[in-house]
Amino acid sequence: MLTQEVTHYIRDFVAPRAAPVLSLYLDVNPANPDNQGKAYLLRAREAIAATQAPPEVGKKVLEALEQSPPQARSRVVFAAQGWMEAYDLQVELPLVQGAEARWGEPYLTPILYMLDEYERVGVVYIDSEKWRMFEVFLGEVEELPGAFRAVGPQEWKQLTQDSPGRRYAQGGVHRAAADTDRFQRRLEAWTHRFYKRLTTLLEQTVNERSIQRLVLMGPKAEVEVFKELLPRRLRERVVATLPSLPTPSAQAGEVLKRVQEVLEPLERERENKLLDELVERGVGGLDQTLELLQQGALYLLVAPWNPQGRVYRAPDGWVSSNPAAAQAHGADQPEEVELKRVLPELVAAYGTRLEFVRGPAEARLHKELGGLAGLPRW
Template identity: 35%
Template sequence: MISKKDIQRFKKIISSVDKPVLSVYCNVNPADPDNFGRAWHGRLKNTLKSMDELKVNLKKGKTFYDELIVFIDQLIVGARTLALFAWVNDKNELEVEHFELQVELPVVDLVRGRVETHFGKPYVLPILYAFDEFYRVGVVHVYGSKWRFYEAFLNEIEEITETFAEITPDEWKEFNEYAQIIESGVLEERTFNDKLKFKDRQKARIQTFSHKLYVRLAQMVEKSVLDLGLDRLILMGNDWEVKLFENHLNRHIRELIIGYVSNPLDTENPSSKDVLERIAPVLREAEEREEMQLIADAQSPKGVCGLQNVLEAIQMARLQVLILPWDLHAKVYKCKDEMIFANPEEAQELDPSYEEVELKKEVFLLAAQYATRIEFVDGAMKEKLYNELQGIAGIVRW
């Protein structure tokens, strides 16, 4: 899984490159029929072979293209999208950075096996958007004899074994005894006499111990959430255990919780695949709720829609949030002073030498320049954006 350190390292490297960079986005999804038998490999090679910029000779006599193909030939991918960046360093040697992503990226059109390539200024904005805007999610598996903590990001998941590492097997065993007492003695029978069972010395001791352990576990989860920079939290397990633990979390951490899921099939040794599949619907529902709210806000008095209105608002620094379809295809007209217009007539008045450009190539820098947050919508909300808001919308600051 891609860590925050990986992202920070990549940003540092790519921002320091002062040579032209080859940027490549390729659909490598093995589940896609168009990629049967690694068909993506042939398409990618053919695309790169047609680029004159890659015919330059490097230090060892091979061309940029030849050395890059050696690198690509060694890739064994099981992801959906390959993002690759290559350039020639000061020693006339090839350098390559690449990521294998289990998600599709916004504004990158890879349908029907298409390969998207750019040569020149690094075209890293789609992947940086994914790195910065996709949520990092923590998953706490609340289970009597052994708790687990996971980090999920970009449709990948990894167990963070350090979270509960200091809890000993004996402590887990004693804690599990307490969980069994609660489940069988209070929650099922629900009688006053059953509650009295807790008054004997043995069970009172376990209860006191377990309360302290709950507090420790909550502190451990809070530490992992902060250390990993997580944006959301999902609790997994029996409903009563999950809710009991939730009460021990501080308010800030509780506010990150977006849902609850049931125990995995194998509670003792759950597979990462099972955990990921269980949390996927919760993540989709949370995203859909947020997208619905964005569209509702864009349709309110504080919203604007249509390419011309949105471009005017953003370049007047009025736009707080820019709402775009996942498959952005709009063309715009850019002048030498960097002003961007929705139609050529307006651009002509300011600069007769304006150029037609793809909005997806400009929109990230444009938004950053005016401190505007970008949000992409897909599925039903994307159709609503096209049908009711002219394909692009925003929420204004004032």
């Protein structure tokens, strides 16, 4: 998994690394028919050859691809003389024809896109014998055995004997759902304190690992009780509640599969609601959006998953789709650059949040808002 430590390493050490660096992004998904027979090797070779990277650097990258075939959807490589970093990812990247290579400053735009598109999701698996927690990120899952480690075996045993499901057995889970406002009064004092303790342990893990969303999985009565006892700052992060898997000792891969079935539709629904808001009160169009962004007037910038086109950057950093407008900010000739390369730099400079949309929302962004849009600060 691309852990927080690896993410920080990329931002803090790879990004500022002195040029020149070879940056390679490659679609290696074995399910893609275009990758049959390791066709990605040919695309990688052609992409690297189109740069000015020294032959020995390119050779080292290609040899690594041949010697250790990726078991992933994408591979990201940064390489220079005597140095190479490679990352295999279980997600797709916004690539043109399956490969992009650059020689010069470290090219981080695709991986920054990815880090923005995907949020860390915590899954609390509520089981009768012991609670478990997982982190889902970038198509991978990791069990976090330390999340509830402070709870001893005897405490789990006592919780099992006094579970909300047992207590509401006569009335059924529907009665439990109807009596939500009475949950705290009907829970025994020990159980109530214990659930509160679990919420504290959960919040510690959420903060330590920068988890943005939560999924609660388990018996309906227990899940509803626990959700009601969460502090609002955590309860607002719960995006789904799911029933238990067939076996309490489910493998991490089973949890990942079940959660992904729910998260993808939720994300697309959220993006379409965002497009509704942009149409109602946002600004759209490349020129207007870029201008307001650089005036500090936008708190959110929304871009397509794979933005196309080029813009002009003046010596003072001002960016415009019009070369004359860019030149007005400096006597020198403006530099022509790819739009998708400058967007992360611009939002960082102006304290604006950047979000990417794809699928139906991306199509709407192009059709209804000119391919780039934002929400004003005021």
